[in-house]
Amino acid sequence: MIERLVIVGVGLIGGSFALALRQAGQVRHIVGVGRSQANLRAALQQGVIDEVAGSAAAAVRGADLVLLAVPVGAMPAVLREIAPHLPADCIVTDAGSTKQDVVAAAKAGMADKFKQFVPGHPIAGAENSGVAAARVDLYQGRQVVLTPLAENAPAMVERVAALWQACGAEVARMNAEAHDRIFAAVSHLPHLAAFGLVDDLAGRPEADTYFRYAGSGFRDFTRIAGSHPEMWRDIALANREAVLAELEAYIAELEQIRGLLARGDAAGLEAIFQRASRARKNWNPNAS
Amino acid sequence: MIERLVIVGVGLIGGSFALALRQAGQVRHIVGVGRSQANLRAALQQGVIDEVAGSAAAAVRGADLVLLAVPVGAMPAVLREIAPHLPADCIVTDAGSTKQDVVAAAKAGMADKFKQFVPGHPIAGAENSGVAAARVDLYQGRQVVLTPLAENAPAMVERVAALWQACGAEVARMNAEAHDRIFAAVSHLPHLAAFGLVDDLAGRPEADTYFRYAGSGFRDFTRIAGSHPEMWRDIALANREAVLAELEAYIAELEQIRGLLARGDAAGLEAIFQRASRARKNWNPNAS
Numbered sequence: 222m223i224e225r226l227v228i229v230g231v232g233l234i235g236g237s238f239a240l241a242l243r244q245a246g247q248v249r250h251i252v253g254v255g256r257s258q259a260n261l262r263a264a265l266q267q268g269v270i271d272e273v274a275g276s277a278a279a280a281v282r283g284a285d286l287v288l289l290a291v292p293v294g295a296m297p298a299v300l301r302e303i304a305p306h307l308p309a310d311c312i313v314t315d316a317g318s319t320k321q322d323v324v325a326a327a328k329a330g331m332a333d334k335f336k337q338f339v340p341g342h343p344i345a346g347a348e349n350s351g352v353a354a355a356r357v358d359l360y361q362g363r364q365v366v367l368t369p370l371a372e373n374a375p376a377m378v379e380r381v382a383a384l385w386q387a388c389g390a391e392v393a394r395m396n397a398e399a400h401d402r403i404f405a406a407v408s409h410l411p412h413l414a415a416f417g418l419v420d421d422l423a424g425r426p427e428a429d430t431y432f433r434y435a436g437s438g439f440r441d442f443t444r445i446a447g448s449h450p451e452m453w454r455d456i457a458l459a460n461r462e463a464v465l466a467e468l469e470a471y472i473a474e475l476e477q478i479r480g481l482l483a484r485g486d487a488a489g490l491e492a493i494f495q496r497a498s499r500a501r502k503n504w505n506p507n508a509s
Numbered sequence: 510m511i512e513r514l515v516i517v518g519v520g521l522i523g524g525s526f527a528l529a530l531r532q533a534g535q536v537r538h539i540v541g542v543g544r545s546q547a548n549l550r551a552a553l554q555q556g557v558i559d560e561v562a563g564s565a566a567a568a569v570r571g572a573d574l575v576l577l578a579v580p581v582g583a584m585p586a587v588l589r590e591i592a593p594h595l596p597a598d599c600i601v602t603d604a605g606s607t608k609q610d611v612v613a614a615a616k617a618g619m620a621d622k623f624k625q626f627v628p629g630h631p632i633a634g635a636e637n638s639g640v641a642a643a644r645v646d647l648y649q650g651r652q653v654v655l656t657p658l659a660e661n662a663p664a665m666v667e668r669v670a671a672l673w674q675a676c677g678a679e680v681a682r683m684n685a686e687a688h689d690r691i692f693a694a695v696s697h698l699p700h701l702a703a704f705g706l707v708d709d710l711a712g713r714p715e716a717d718t719y720f721r722y723a724g725s726g727f728r729d730f731t732r733i734a735g736s737h738p739e740m741w742r743d744i745a746l747a748n749r750e751a752v753l754a755e756l757e758a759y760i761a762e763l764e765q766i767r768g769l770l771a772r773g774d775a776a777g778l779e780a781i782f783q784r785a786s787r788a789r790k791n792w793n794p795n796a797s
Contacts, residue, residue, distance in 0.1 A: 344722065344724040345724065345725075346724065346725070346726060363724075364722065364724075366722070393722075403718060403719055403722050404722065406710060406719050407710070407719050407720070407722055407723040407724070407727050408723075408724065408726060408727065410706070411706065411726055411727055411730040411731075412726065413763075413766055414702060414706065414730070414763070415730060415785070416766075416781060416782045416785040416786070417759065417762045417763050417766055417781070417785070418698070418699065418702065418759060418762070418785075419785035419788050419789050420762065420781045420782075420784050420785040420788070421758055421759060421762040422694060422695070422788070423784055423785060423787075423788035424784070428788070430691060431691055431694050431695050432695070432788075432792050434632065434652065434654070434681075434691050434692065434695055435695040435696070435792070436632040436633070436634065436651075436652075436695070436696065437633075437634070438634060438696060438699055438700065438732070438733040438736075439695050439696065439699055441729040441730070441732045441733065442699040442702070442703060442729070442730055442732070442733060443699075443789055444726075444729045444730070444789075445726040445729065445730060446785045446786060446788075446789040447786055447789040447790045448726075448782075448786060449786070450779050450782035450783040450785075450786045451779060451782075453782050454775055454778045454779040454782055457770055457778060458770070458773060458775060458778070461770060461771075461773070464770060465767065465770055465771060468763060468766065468767045468770070469767065470709055471705065471706060471709060471763065472760055472763050472764065472767070474705045474706070474708065474709040475701075475702070475705050475756060475759065475760050475763070476760065478701055478704075478705055478756065479753065479756045479757065479760070482745055482746070482749060482752060482753055482756070483749075483753060485746060485749070487742055487746060490742045490745060490746070491738050491739060491742040493704060493705070493708045494704045494708075494736075494738035494739075494741050494742055495738040496708050496711055496712070497703070497704040497705070497706075497707040497708040497711060497734045497738075498704070498734060498735055498736060498737070498738045499711075500707050500708070500710070500711035500716070500720075500734075501707050501731055501732075501734040501735040502735050504720050504723070
């Protein structure tokens with residue numbers, strides 16, 4: 222049982238973690254911290270949290286577990302702020318979409334308390350944000366990736382894994398570099414590609430006409446273009462090298478398709494579409 | 510009332526048209542033609558069609574209305590085949606995703622019966638194909654674009670529009686060039702972009718690992734990569750100039766994002782993501 226859980230950033234991710242742990246009977250008292258007082262008041266009213274703290278520093282005094290669910294660009298400041306006030310047995314974990322940069326921020330900001338930081342990433346996003354989007358079942362059947370530090374006590378990592386499992390998630394472990402490489406490909410690049418496609422259309426004089434005739438394929442392809450701009454700016458920059466490598470590979474693939482189309486190479490186009498279609502149909506999304 | 514409706518290509522599109530018109534009480538007898546005898550037998554068993562014809566030429570004798578719902582690459586041969594056998598008052602319409610090339614094929618293949626061809630495009634696709642995917646409500650609330658010819662009698666165009674409305678669709682009209690330009694942007698390019706992204710991943714040695722961690726954003730972004738490879742090869746080639754222009758604009762947009770990311774230009778990235786996110790959230794898909 223967690224006596225005092227602190228959620229820094231009570232939005233979709235942090236709020237859903239609080240709701241799920243409370244339903245699982247894993248937590249007694251939940252403290253919320255955040256930038257928006259209106260959002261925190263809503264979280265209190267919805268019963269997502271029990272108390273609003275004035276600062277992250279004040280919130281973590283006496284805490285057992287702290288979840289940082291803020292945009293990755295905001296992690297360094299929060300980690301620096303809480304470190305001096307953390308009880309020695311308190312675990313800090315996060316929900317950042319990138320891991321190497323958050324680990325580096327924790328190392329720089331937490332000094333001798335670095336070993337109390339267990340990095341994590343729940344694979345559960347949506348285009349909606351804020352506590353109003355939080356759901357008790359958000360993590361049901363989803364994956365959570367932990368990228369434990371060499372410095373972490375195994376029991377601390379187990380504790381974080383068990384809490385995510387109590388939320389209904391499956392927990393995987395890998396190192397932070399592998400995490401960032403994989404998610405650059407399957408998450409960060411698709412977001413940039415969707416933002417780019419919609420921005421390209423939105424900037425045209427006849428944008429309204431184009432959007433009027435867009436159908437269900439466009440709807441699904443571009444759903445993630447409705448994601449939080451500031452959050453995705455931070456993720457792209459935080460994982461810059463891996464995302465650049467993916468962008469370059471993708472542009473090269475599109476150039477290849479452009480060349481085949483320009484030359485009227487029907488067999489070449491069909492081979493690419495065939496391989497993609499087969500791979501997509503064989504994919505069994507267990508994280509959706 | 511249509512006495513004899515001929516569906517050439519009894520798949521998702523053709524089968525759903527047949528089901529919807531029958532439910533609306535608009536048709537007495539439905540004849541199906543197609544390449545796959547197994548699919549036609551299934552269509553007969555499911556009550557989608559009443560009769561299987563041995564050839565398109567034989568089917569259209571005595572017909573009131575013919576719907577061509579075959580891949581656009583197969584249109585020229587079908588149009589040539591049916592033209593000599595078409596009754597003088599029979600309307601031919603199609604469901605091709607491109608219009609300029611189908612109109613050119615009709616002009617070349619139908620000779621003096623060209624005026625009986627009313628080009629159309631229902632905006633309703635899915636990654637599934639075949640008659641098993643057909644649904645009576647596929648066109649409910651969807652859009653159908655007609656690109657009438659100068660040669661069409663207004664009453665013929667009205668008749669086709671009324672039938673699509675009887676299926677629950679909204680009917681829009683525009684010229685074939687505008688149609689192809691708009692759909693290159695909102696449909697053809699997104700399909701190529703999704704095929705390209707999945708193919709890029711599928712070709713890597715660690716493809717399985719990547720797919721294992723892909724979440725709901727990836728699922729929706731890549732749904733259309735499961736589409737029919739041959740059909741999309743045909744569409745890309747049929748609308749080559751417009752699709753090439755869209756591919757080039759998209760690659761330029763991705764190059765711009767790559768440049769901003771390489772330079773660490775946070776404000777520049779956020780401006781693009783912001784514009785895309787606002788446009789996507791303001792878009793109200795009435796065709797989904």
